Amino acid sequence: MSNDANMHGHAGVITHHEVHYDEHHVHHHKETFITKYVFSQDHKTIGKQFLITGIIWAIIGGLFSVLFRLQLGFPEQTFPILETFFGKWAKGGVIQPEFYYALVTIHGTVLVFFVLTAGLSGTFANLLIPLQIGARDMASPFLNMLSYWFFFIASVIMFSSLFVHTGPASGGWTSYPPLSALHQAGQGSKIGMDLWLVSMAMFIVSSLLGGLNYIATILNMRTKGMSMTRMPLTMWAILFTAILGVLSFPVLLSGAILLLFDRNLGTSFYLSDIYVAGQILPNEGGSAILFQHLFWFFGHPEVYIILLPAMGMVSEILSVNSRKPIFGYMAMVGSLFAICILAFLVWAHHMFVTGLNPFLGAFFVLLTLLIAVPSAIKVFNWLTTLWRGNIRFTPATLFAIGFVSLFISGGLTGLFLGNSTIDIHLHDTKFVVAHFHIVMGVASMFGMFAGIYQWFPKMFGRFLNHTLGYIHFWVTMVGAYLIFWPMHYEGLAGVPRRYLDLRDWHSFNKFDDLNKMITVVSIIVFAVQLMFVFNFFYSIFKGRKVRTQNPWGSNTLEWTTPINPGHGNWPGEIPEVHRWAYDYAKDGREFIPQAEPVGANESKDH
Amino acid sequence: MEAVSMQQRKKIHPHKFTLWIAIGSIIMMFAGLTSAYIVKSGQPNWQDVKTPQVFWYSTATILLSSLTIQMALRSFKQREMNRYRQLMAVTMILGAVFIVLQWNGFMQLWNSGIQFKGVAGAGQFLYVIFGLHALHVLGGAIALIVMLIKAFFGQTKTYASTGIEVMATYWHFVDILWIYLFVFFIWIK
Numbered sequence: 001m002s003n004d005a006n007m008h009g010h011a012g013v014i015t016h017h018e019v020h021y022d023e024h025h026v027h028h029h030k031e032t033f034i035t036k037y038v039f040s041q042d043h044k045t046i047g048k049q050f051l052i053t054g055i056i057w058a059i060i061g062g063l064f065s066v067l068f069r070l071q072l073g074f075p076e077q078t079f080p081i082l083e084t085f086f087g088k089w090a091k092g093g094v095i096q097p098e099f100y101y102a103l104v105t106i107h108g109t110v111l112v113f114f115v116l117t118a119g120l121s122g123t124f125a126n127l128l129i130p131l132q133i134g135a136r137d138m139a140s141p142f143l144n145m146l147s148y149w150f151f152f153i154a155s156v157i158m159f160s161s162l163f164v165h166t167g168p169a170s171g172g173w174t175s176y177p178p179l180s181a182l183h184q185a186g187q188g189s190k191i192g193m194d195l196w197l198v199s200m201a202m203f204i205v206s207s208l209l210g211g212l213n214y215i216a217t218i219l220n221m222r223t224k225g226m227s228m229t230r231m232p233l234t235m236w237a238i239l240f241t242a243i244l245g246v247l248s249f250p251v252l253l254s255g256a257i258l259l260l261f262d263r264n265l266g267t268s269f270y271l272s273d274i275y276v277a278g279q280i281l282p283n284e285g286g287s288a289i290l291f292q293h294l295f296w297f298f299g300h301p302e303v304y305i306i307l308l309p310a311m312g313m314v315s316e317i318l319s320v321n322s323r324k325p326i327f328g329y330m331a332m333v334g335s336l337f338a339i340c341i342l343a344f345l346v347w348a349h350h351m352f353v354t355g356l357n358p359f360l361g362a363f364f365v366l367l368t369l370l371i372a373v374p375s376a377i378k379v380f381n382w383l384t385t386l387w388r389g390n391i392r393f394t395p396a397t398l399f400a401i402g403f404v405s406l407f408i409s410g411g412l413t414g415l416f417l418g419n420s421t422i423d424i425h426l427h428d429t430k431f432v433v434a435h436f437h438i439v440m441g442v443a444s445m446f447g448m449f450a451g452i453y454q455w456f457p458k459m460f461g462r463f464l465n466h467t468l469g470y471i472h473f474w475v476t477m478v479g480a481y482l483i484f485w486p487m488h489y490e491g492l493a494g495v496p497r498r499y500l501d502l503r504d505w506h507s508f509n510k511f512d513d514l515n516k517m518i519t520v521v522s523i524i525v526f527a528v529q530l531m532f533v534f535n536f537f538y539s540i541f542k543g544r545k546v547r548t549q550n551p552w553g554s555n556t557l558e559w560t561t562p563i564n565p566g567h568g569n570w571p572g573e574i575p576e577v578h579r580w581a582y583d584y585a586k587d588g589r590e591f592i593p594q595a596e597p598v599g600a601n602e603s604k605d606h
Numbered sequence: 607m608e609a610v611s612m613q614q615r616k617k618i619h620p621h622k623f624t625l626w627i628a629i630g631s632i633i634m635m636f637a638g639l640t641s642a643y644i645v646k647s648g649q650p651n652w653q654d655v656k657t658p659q660v661f662w663y664s665t666a667t668i669l670l671s672s673l674t675i676q677m678a679l680r681s682f683k684q685r686e687m688n689r690y691r692q693l694m695a696v697t698m699i700l701g702a703v704f705i706v707l708q709w710n711g712f713m714q715l716w717n718s719g720i721q722f723k724g725v726a727g728a729g730q731f732l733y734v735i736f737g738l739h740a741l742h743v744l745g746g747a748i749a750l751i752v753m754l755i756k757a758f759f760g761q762t763k764t765y766a767s768t769g770i771e772v773m774a775t776y777w778h779f780v781d782i783l784w785i786y787l788f789v790f791f792i793w794i795k
């Protein structure tokens with residue numbers, strides 16, 4: 001509303017959007033450092049801001065996982081250096097329980113939300129939407145800028161929570177009450193928890209602003225000829241991701257608001273009959289399960305918010321680099337759609353053991369297992385796209401193939417968990433940890449890496465170093481399986497998640513060496529990610545320069561822009577689109593860009 | 607090129623479209639809260655609440671304000687700028703009255719002993735749900751003030767009605783949302 005006025009207040013040309021932007025572009029004022037790199041409204045810069053902030057968070061989150069893996073792998077050892085750095089949190093070089101829980105919680109929160117939601121969607125939606133649909137910028141560049149800055153505020157608050165006296169939130173990334181609702185429940189339930197909630201509220205605002213923009217832009221601002229079914233699959237995936245976000249984040253917000261009331265104003269939405277810290281609480285009639293409903297109604301769509309952008313980029317990258325059209329384009333779109341619908345209907349599979357009515361549970365089992373159908377369609381289509389392709393094994397391709405592998409492995413273990421009877425045994429064990437790290441955590445990271453290797457030339461006009469890229473891929477791929485595969489066995493044997501010390505459980509002693517191995521591999525994998533970060537920043541300044549407009553021989557519109565596009569993307573007119581994005585290996589030609597008109601005697605298959 | 611892009615744009619202006627998605631998003635938030643209410647109302651120790659009379663007055667107020675903003679939009683389109691300004695001002699005042707009335711309702715409830723602490727029930731939900739709704743009205747009212755200032759002091763020589771259309775749609779939305787919430791609280795015990 002008022003933004004509308006701000007954005008376009010000076011001109012009555014709203015109906016001539018194109019014209020308006022063109023004008024804007026021509027006398028595009030002298031940009032200062034501030035408007036160009038800090039408060040930029042250029043979608044490409046905003047994308048980079050998301051990416052770099054995401055990378056910083058990934059380093060923090062990854063480092064935290066190394067720290068708690070030290071505890072899990074070597075519970076009897078002391079690490080005096082930890083005390084040097086973390087003081088009372090690692091007294092005597094031993095990770096204290098409060099510290100362990102804080103590490104796990106912040107690791108989860110940061111990777112799920114700040115890295116794989118903001119870092120992934122924020123980066124590639126911003127970078128790719130206008131470039132791939134042929135628009136000068138987002139529907140509302142101003143809201144888009146706000147979206148980043150809300151994320152930034154959320155980041156600052158979360159980061160500051162690491163330094164408060166009682167430590168950051170420690171109730172797990174799901175922050176279930178009553179633990180998260182009662183200050184006296186523990187160190188991590190004090191101010192750290194409030195900061196966590198406020199930070200998440202800011203984050204939700206950021207996601208909503210971003211999502212609104214992504215949807216409005218994709219649906220309204222496509223260039224001439226870019227019908228919906230000519231869009232690259234990246235666009236479809238980002239569109240569905242944004243729809244999921246816009247419809248599910250508000251529900252998390254409502255859950256968080258009720259939690260804030262319970263925490264600070266004495267209400268009893270989630271609290272009932274509690275005896276804590278030697279005290280009987282007056283709260284009555286609340287239900288902790290209510291929070292789980294609200295959380296998972298959001299939480300399950302959220303896991304797809306993380307996954308879908310990766311799926312979209314993998315589809316695009318596999319097709320470009322196997323020099324073949326994507327197999328089953330409409331099936332790909334249809335399965336994305338089916339996944340989106342189902343994502344809203346399965347949340348209670350996280351709650352099979354909360355006393356959920358088994359009759360109700362049966363429906364959730366059915367709906368959950370149904371997700372296997374669209375998932376299998378996608379896997380089939382990726383494999384058939386690769387099949388007999390003329391594959392160029394760039395790092396991006398390798399990461400995309402790795403994604404497919406991980407998605408298969410992790411999806412299969414989902415089928416175990418989706419059966420409520422089996423889940424009674426597996427719930428809250430390391431099996432779940434293995435499942436979601438493979439299918440979501442590592443897989444989406446792979447999607448993100450694939451995207452970075454593929455579009456780095458568009459972002460910075462230089463290439464990433466490919467040798468380092470290959471090392472990065474192989475170590476991460478092998479490492480990820482070495483870390484998470486064994487956790488399935490531990491989980492099947494009953495090893496619980498969220499426990500920092502299993503030594504008293506003698507039956508689990510047999511996993512001691514396995515746990516040590518996992519920890520060592522984690523450290524190696526983390527080191528290799530640092531190598532990637534080095535590659536990233538080094539290549540921004542010193543990487544091999546991109547010399548041709550379209551280095552990957554790709555059909556999509558982003559490669560018709562100059563090597564280093566300015567604000568507005570195309571110096572002249574926006575190209576018109578004449579075909580879908582996947583005319584590879586057609587009529588004896590390796591690729592035919594979308595902007596090329598259909599030839600007189602071109603074969604008709606698309 | 608230009609013709610086509612205009613043709614494409616004509617479907618719906620991106621900002622209006624954005625508003626519709628935002629409305630979907632806001633609906634989800636209140637859907638979450640009202641379903642939470644339903645889940646909880648089935649549990650032991652649930653305390654019912656009698657909605658104070660004053661909420662009927664606020665209902666009348668917000669309905670009236672929907673009417674005035676609609677008339678404002680019409681005047682704008684007919685370029686009767688004076689009438690437009692007056693009607694916008696009336697709408698803004700009605701919005702403010704609505705919020706005052708809501709506050710009044712909250713105070714009545716609070717003084718009748720329905721407070722945050724104590725046994726869970728409809729009352730606590732009422733504060734949260736009606737409170738969040740009032741915040742949405744407040745946001746709208748602030749946007750109205752901005753538009754009013756523009757209307758009185760800005761040198762708007764343009765007659766693009768998108769801004770005011772977006773505003774009116776939002777205003778009707780918070781109105782309908784209120785009706786839903788109010789009926790919900792009266793109905794579901």
Ligand code: HEM
Binds near residue numbers: 174350427435
């Ligand atoms: C056929 C596909 C899938 C099925 C049947 C499935 C089923 C399940 C079930 C039943 C659980 C709950 C286990 C428990 O806590 O006891 C679970 C956990 C989880 N799943 Fe999946 N899943 C599937 C695919 C996915 C995908 C594609 C993602 C992410 C992109 C994902 C992410 C997660 C996460 C993050 C958790 C754990 C959350 C937590 O408790 O911290 N799953 N899955």
Ligand SMILES: [Cu+2]
Binds near residue numbers: 303
């Ligand atoms: Cu789930």
